[in-house]
Amino acid sequence: MTDILINNGRVVDGTGNAWFKSNVSIANGKISKISRSRNSDAEFIIDAKGLIIAPGFIDLHTHSDKTILKHNLCNSSLKMGVTTEAVGNCGGADYGFTKEYSIKYNKEWITLGEWRKLVEKKGIGHNIAPFSGHNTVRTCVMGPEGEGGERNEPTKDELNRMKNLIIKAMEDGAFGITTGLRYAPGRNAYTDEVIELCKVVSKYNGCYMSHIRDEHRRLIESVWEFLEICEKSNIRGCVSHHKANTPGDWGKVHETIRLIENARKKGIEVIIDQYPWEFSSTRNLGRWFFPDLSRNPGLPGHYNPKKQISELLKDLNNPDIWERMKREALERRDADYLKCEKRKEALIKKGLYSGEIYEPIDSEAITYSKNHPEFVGKRFFEIAKAHGTDDYWEAIRKLYIEDEGQTFVGGGGMCEDDVLTILKCPLTSPSTDSSTRDSLTSSTSVEAEGHPRGYGSYARVLGKYVREMKVLRLEEAIRKMTSLPATFLGLTNWGLIREGAVADLTIFNPKTIQNKANFKEPCRHPEGISYVIVNGEIVISEGEHRGNLPGKVLERDN
Numbered sequence: 001m002t003d004i005l006i007n008n009g010r011v012v013d014g015t016g017n018a019w020f021k022s023n024v025s026i027a028n029g030k031i032s033k034i035s036r037s038r039n040s041d042a043e044f045i046i047d048a049k050g051l052i053i054a055p056g057f058i059d060l061h062t063h064s065d066k067t068i069l070k071h072n073l074c075n076s077s078l079k080m081g082v083t084t085e086a087v088g089n090c091g092g093a094d095y096g097f098t099k100e101y102s103i104k105y106n107k108e109w110i111t112l113g114e115w116r117k118l119v120e121k122k123g124i125g126h127n128i129a130p131f132s133g134h135n136t137v138r139t140c141v142m143g144p145e146g147e148g149g150e151r152n153e154p155t156k157d158e159l160n161r162m163k164n165l166i167i168k169a170m171e172d173g174a175f176g177i178t179t180g181l182r183y184a185p186g187r188n189a190y191t192d193e194v195i196e197l198c199k200v201v202s203k204y205n206g207c208y209m210s211h212i213r214d215e216h217r218r219l220i221e222s223v224w225e226f227l228e229i230c231e232k233s234n235i236r237g238c239v240s241h242h243k244a245n246t247p248g249d250w251g252k253v254h255e256t257i258r259l260i261e262n263a264r265k266k267g268i269e270v271i272i273d274q275y276p277w278e279f280s281s282t283r284n285l286g287r288w289f290f291p292d293l294s295r296n297p298g299l300p301g302h303y304n305p306k307k308q309i310s311e312l313l314k315d316l317n318n319p320d321i322w323e324r325m326k327r328e329a330l331e332r333r334d335a336d337y338l339k340c341e342k343r344k345e346a347l348i349k350k351g352l353y354s355g356e357i358y359e360p361i362d363s364e365a366i367t368y369s370k371n372h373p374e375f376v377g378k379r380f381f382e383i384a385k386a387h388g389t390d391d392y393w394e395a396i397r398k399l400y401i402e403d404e405g406q407t408f409v410g411g412g413g414m415c416e417d418d419v420l421t422i423l424k425c426p427l428t429s430p431s432t433d434s435s436t437r438d439s440l441t442s443s444t445s446v447e448a449e450g451h452p453r454g455y456g457s458y459a460r461v462l463g464k465y466v467r468e469m470k471v472l473r474l475e476e477a478i479r480k481m482t483s484l485p486a487t488f489l490g491l492t493n494w495g496l497i498r499e500g501a502v503a504d505l506t507i508f509n510p511k512t513i514q515n516k517a518n519f520k521e522p523c524r525h526p527e528g529i530s531y532v533i534v535n536g537e538i539v540i541s542e543g544e545h546r547g548n549l550p551g552k553v554l555e556r557d558n
Contacts, residue, residue: 002025002026002027002032002033002039002041002042002043003026003027003028003042003043003044003536004025004026004042004043004044004045004046004503004533004536004538005023005024005025005026005039005040005041005042005044005045005046006023006024006025006026006045006046006048006053006505006507007023007038007039007045007046007047007048007049008021008023008047008048008049009021009022009023009024009048009049009051009052009053009507010048010051010052010053011024011034011052011053011054011497012052012053012054012474012475012478012497013055013496013497013498014054014055014478014479014482014483014486014495014496014497015479015483015496016475016476016478016479016483017475018475019052019474019475021036022034022035022036022053023035023036023037023038023039024053024497024505025039025042026503026505026533026536027536028536029502029503029535029536029537030500030501030502030503030536031497031498031499031500031501031502031503032499033499034497034498034499044538046507046531046538048507048530050509050511051507051508051509051510051530052474052478052507052508052509052510053497053505053507054081054478054481054482054497054505054506054507054508055478055481055482055483055486055494055495055496055497055501055504055505055506056081056082056083056084056126056482056494056504056505056506056532056533056534057080057081057082057083057084057430057458057481057482057506058082058083058084058085058086058429058481058482058485058486058489058491058494058495059077059082059084059085059086059430059431059432059485060086060209060238060273060429060431060485060488060489061086061089061209061240061241061273061275061431061432061433062077062085062086062087062089062431062432062433062434062435062436063087063089063090063092063433063434063435064077064085064087064128064434064435064436065087065088065093065094065095065115065128065130066094066435067435067436067437068087068119068124068128068436069118069119069122070438071435071436071437071438071439072119072122072123072124072125072438072549073125073438073545073547073549074124074125074126074436074438074551075125075436075437075438075439075545076434076436076437076438076454076455076523076525077125077126077432077436077454078125078126078532078534078539078540078545079455079525079526079529079532079540079543079545080455080456080457080458080459080525080526080529081458081459081506081508081529081532082126082432082458083126083127083504083505083506083532083533083534084126084127084128084129084491084494084504084554085126085127085128085129085436086129086130086131086175086209086485086489087128087129087130087131088130088131088132088133088136088174088178089131089133089178089180089209089211089240089433090133090135090178090179090180090182090183090211090240091133091134091135091136091138091178091179091180091181091183091186091211092133092135092136092178092180092183093112093130093131093132093133093136093169093178094115094136095109095110095111095112095114095115095130095136095169096111096112096132096133096136096137096140096165096166096168096169096172096174097109097110097111097136097140097165098110098140098141098165100140101139101140111168111169111172112130112132112168112169112172112173112174113172113173115130116130116172116173116553119553120552120553123549123551124549124551124552124553125534125539125545125548125549125550125551126436126534126539126551127504127534127535127551127552127553127554128551128552128553128554129175129489129491129554130173130174130175130553131174131175131176131177131178131209132165132166132169132170132174132176132177132178132201133177133178133179133180134177134178134179134180134186134189134194134197135179135180135183135184135185135186137162137165137166137197138154138162138185138186138189139185140165141154141158141161141162141165142154142158142185143185144184144185145184145185145188149184149185149188150184150185150188151188152188152189152190152346152347153190153193154193159193159196162197163196163197163200166197166200166201167200170200170201170204170206170556173553173554173555173556174206174556175206175207175489175490175554175556176201176206176207176208176209176235177197177198177201177206177208177209178208178209178210178211178240179194179208179209179210179211180210180211181194181210181211181212181213181222181225181355182211182212182213182214182215182355183211187213187343187354187355188343188346188347190347190350190352191225191228191229191350191352192350194229195228195229195232195233196233198229198230198233198235199233199234199235201233201235202233202234202235204556205490205556206235206556207235207236207237207238207488207489207490208229208230208233208235208236208237208238209237209238209240209273210226210229210237210238210239210240211240211241212225212226212239212240213225213352213353213354213355214353214354214355214356215242215243215244215245215249215355215412216244216245216246216249216355216356216358217248217249217356218353218355218356219244219245219249219252219253219256220252220255220256220259221353222353223239223256223259223260224259225352226239226270227259227260227263227268227270230263230268230269230270231263231266231268236269236270236271236488237268237269237270237271238270238271238272238273238429238488239256239260239270239271239272239273240273240431240433241273241274241275241280241431241433242256242272242273242274242422242428243274243280243412243414243418243419243422244414244415244418245280245363245411245412245413245414246358246362246363246412246413247362247413247415250414250415250417250418251417251418253418253421253422254421257272257421257422257425257427260272260427261425261427264427270427271427271428271429271484271488272422272425272427272428272429273428273429273430273431273485274419274422274423274428274429274430274431275430275431275432275433275434275453275457276419276423276430276453276457276460276461276465277414277419277451277452277453277457277460278410278413278414278415278416278419279365279367279410279411279412279413279414279451279519280410280411280412280414280433281410281411281433281451282367282408282409282410282411282450282451282519282522283408283409283411284309284405284407284408284409284450285396285399285400285403285407285408285409286309286312286400286405288329288360288364288396288409289312289315289316289325289329309404309405310405312405313400313401313404313405316397316400316401317401322397326393326394326397329393330393333357336357337357340354340356340357358411358412360380360392361379361380361381361384361392362379362380362381363379363411363412363413364379364380364409364410364411364413365377365378365379365409365410365413366378366379366383366399366407366408366409366410367408367409367410367519368406368407368408368450368519368520369399369403369406369407369408370403370404370406370407371402371403371404372399372402372403375399376519379413380392380395380396383395383396383399387399408450408519410451410519420465420471423461423465423471423472424471424472426476427484428480429480429481429484429485429488430457430458430461430477430480430481431457432453432454432457433453434451434453434454434457435454436454437454437523450519450522450523451519451522452515452517452518452519452522452524453517454517454522454523455515455516455517455522455523455524455525455526456515456516456517456524456525456526457515458481458526459513459514459515459516459526459527459528459529460515461477461481462474462477462508462510462513463513463514463515463526463528464515465477466510467510467511467513474510482494482495482496483495483496490556490557491554491557492557502535502536503533503535503536504533504534504535505531505532505533506529506531506532506533507529507530507531507532507533508528508529508530509528509530510528511528512527512528513526513527513528513529514526514527514528525543527543529543530542530543534550534551535550535551535552536550537550
């Protein structure tokens with residue numbers, strides 16, 4: 001007996017081949033039959049006339065390990081067609097700890113295996129492919145920065161302890177390891193340390209994903225390092241959320257893609273993932289006034305979440321308090337620059353380059369302004385110029401007050417030419433660099449996180465870049481979202497529509513699929529995605545979540 005029958009659709013099977021008309025039958029969680037013959041013997045029949053039947057989208061770069069236990073419906077991901085997410089990215093996995101770390105940070109779990117059991121007990125809406133995190137294991141063994149993690153070289157014992165944590169994660173089913181060489185404490189590590197840890201992963205046929213050391217002035221050198229790690233540890237790798245992050249570096253992606261393509265010619269198995277947006281992480285402008293350095297010392301923008309907008313506005317309107325806030329901000333910047341210079345001195349000994357401290361005057365741009373839409377896309381120095389001052393701190397204070405605290409900024413800033421260059425590369429898989437959410441996030445407080453990539457990335461590719469701009473063929477875009485990431489992860493039964501494959505499917509209207517999320521309203525679900533099927537169960541039906549939880553924490557296929 002067929003569980004689900006999908007009739008009258010156009011199948012885009014994930015290979016890149018042209019679509020074909022067919023009916024797809026699903027039984028026992030698998031695709032049981034693909035046939036042009038009509039069949040009406042099924043428990044549930046979907047009429048897919050005018051719709052595309054595609055494999056479920058696979059997101060290689062998410063941080064949903066941080067949210068999945070609370071947001072287990074996976075609503076934001078599923079409603080844009082994502083059926084599988086890789087988690088633990090940028091080196092920061094939320095599992096795989098030492099016992100001491102788990103106690104210190106009040107975690108209910110220690111190992112990936114224990115985390116897996118909690119997630120499976122809770123139930124999840126889509127599939128998860130977990131990765132071990134370099135920053136996590138380095139912090140557990142060497143300590144955070146200031147408590148040992150600032151050291152460049154681990155002792156032999158420390159390196160062995162890190163290896164053992166990774167071995168445990170791999171034996172618990174991790175798909176590989178990720179690094180965040182831009183972030184503490186991994187930014188202090190020499191390349192040799194990462195190579196040694198990747199060698200451990202390679203023995204398990206795992207893979208490597210990296211937020212490379214710098215996406216700014218040293219972008220090209222950072223890609224060299226990534227390729228060296230992959231080659232010397234004999235591991236397949238993915239450059240995470242590839243981009244050139246500031247205007248002075250636009251165009252460098254032509255060279256980095258050339259390097260990656262040449263590496264493949266040499267037999268180094270590497271790919272790229274990318275979120276198709278021109279700004280990286282977004283934040284309420286108020287974060288600049290209240291930094292919290294616990295996560296990324298040296299990187300500004302981490303505010304005190306208990307400080308509400310109304311209180312912040314009062315402080316900004318008080319001349320004495322404002323002068324103190326500005327002075328402290330500048331002192332923090334000076335201290336951060338000194339720390340960065342020390343890291344540079346240590347890393348240059350090994351031919352490495354530290355990621356620069358982003359200067360806010362030109363590394364941040366306005367993504368939303370309640371009362372000054374003319375400033376959207378402008379950088380801080382341009383805001384200062386418009387206010388007739390050289391003091392950009394004073395300019396953004398004034399803007400924030402006039403916007404009543406509803407000013408949002410985006411980090412970095414890419415150009416669309418670079419976004420298109422990366423997207424068109426056959427080795428690029430679209431991703432989100434987001435965390436799955438069940439409910440819409442409010443954008444009315446300084447605590448709000450608002451980037452539309454977590455709600456609209458895949459619809460943006462299919463609506464804007466496929467249908468409207470014709471940058472990609474539909475079939476090529478689907479390949480990038482499905483079989484390309486599946487092959488990289490080693491998921492042999494995912495990412496393709498073929499008999500016997502896991503029935504993870506996304507059914508959408510190619511004429512109406514459209515991203516609706518933007519920097520003003522980042523938490524809007526897309527239009528045009530009718531059905532999403534996970535492990536043979538319909539989860540999204542006519543655009544709405546049915547409340548069921550058929551997802552799994554996947555295990556690596558050895």
